[in-house]
Amino acid sequence: MIVGNLVALVQQSMKRMLAYSAVAHAGYLGLALWAHSDLGTAAVLVYLLTYSIATIAAFGILASIERAGARTVLLADLEGLFSVRPFAALGMTVCMLSLLGFPGTFGFIGKWYLLSAPLAEGNWLLPVVGVITSGISIGYYLPVVLAMTLKPTRTRQAHKTIRFPGPAKVAVALCVAALLVLGVWPRTVLDFATQEAVQLRRQAVPILTR
Numbered sequence: 639m640i641v642g643n644l645v646a647l648v649q650q651s652m653k654r655m656l657a658y659s660a661v662a663h664a665g666y667l668g669l670a671l672w673a674h675s676d677l678g679t680a681a682v683l684v685y686l687l688t689y690s691i692a693t694i695a696a697f698g699i700l701a702s703i704e705r706a707g708a709r710t711v712l713l714a715d716l717e718g719l720f721s722v723r724p725f726a727a728l729g730m731t732v733c734m735l736s737l738l739g740f741p742g743t744f745g746f747i748g749k750w751y752l753l754s755a756p757l758a759e760g761n762w763l764l765p766v767v768g769v770i771t772s773g774i775s776i777g778y779y780l781p782v783v784l785a786m787t788l789k790p791t792r793t794r795q796a797h798k799t800i801r802f803p804g805p806a807k808v809a810v811a812l813c814v815a816a817l818l819v820l821g822v823w824p825r826t827v828l829d830f831a832t833q834e835a836v837q838l839r840r841q842a843v844p845i846l847t848r
Contacts, residue, residue, distance in 0.1 A: 639665030639771040647777050652700055652711045655778055656693065659737065662771060663689055666752050669764050673755035679835035681751035684828065688736060688748035688817070695813035696733040699726050702802050713781060718791030723800055725807070727786040729814045736817045738779040739772055744820040747828070 642661030649655040663685075670681035703711050703726070720727035736745030749772065753765040791797065802810070820827055 639668075639767060643771045643774040643778075647774060649778065650712050650714070652713065652716070652782070653697075655713075656696060659775065659778070660693075662775065663737075665771070666749065666768060669752045669768055670755040672761065672764060673759045675755060675759060676832065676835045676839060677751070677758055678755035679839055680828070680831040681748070681755045683831040683834060684751050684824075685748035687827065687831075688744040688820070691813045691816050692733045692736040692745060695729055695810045695817075696737075698806055698810050698813075699730050699733075702726070702806055703797075703800055705801075713785055714792070716782060717785045717789040717796075719786040719797055722791060722797035725810075726800065726802065729810050730786060731783050732814045732817050734779040734782050736821070738775055742818070742821050744817045744824065746821060747824045751828075 639662050642658055642663070642665060646655050646658035646662065649658060667682055667685060670678040670685070672678070673681075700711050703715070716727075716730075719730075732743065736743035739745050739749035749768075753768055756762075756764045
């Protein structure tokens with residue numbers, strides 16, 4: 639959690655930033671795995687789902703931008719994106735906020751579950767570290783949102799060559815909608831994850847005890 643967030647903090651390449659942030663997210667999963675409980679297993683399932691949805695949408699948007707520019711997308715390349723391609727900017731904003739764990743997104747639900755698992759087992763140190771390192775991630779997720787929405791485009795022609803194929807638009811739209819809807823009404827997913835967690839742990843116990 640510490641190393642992944644600190645290294646991601648200094649990245650200018652969007653893909654490298656997301657790659658190093660994945661190290662931090664793996665650390666967050668470790669919080670739930672440490673709990674070794676039904677709640678922890680359910681938290682892992684929920685968080686894997688929310689992280690996968692946000693990452694698929696974010697990389698889908700970056701791939702379309704790279705196709706237009708034919709090079710790796712840097713943070714500075716996203717400046718003024720909202721004024722030219724609001725669909726892409728809004729989609730990326732939701733992804734960044736969900737990965738950050740912002741309230742109202744599915745990412746917040748997933749991160750809350752991860753922190754709750756060790757707390758339920760009496761460990762408060764790991765959740766505290768998780769909260770602090772999540773605070774560090776504000777330093778690289780939020781600048782992406784600010785660059786797209788508050789900064790002007792670097793040139794008059796910036797972002798105008800970006801094209802999103804129909805299937806890409808549908809995929810990104812579905813992912814973004816899922817992050818927002820499940821951030822408000824997550825009960826069905828949480829109940830399903832809880833049921834699956836119980837089954838998985840029942841199947842895992844005989845293996846672990848051999």
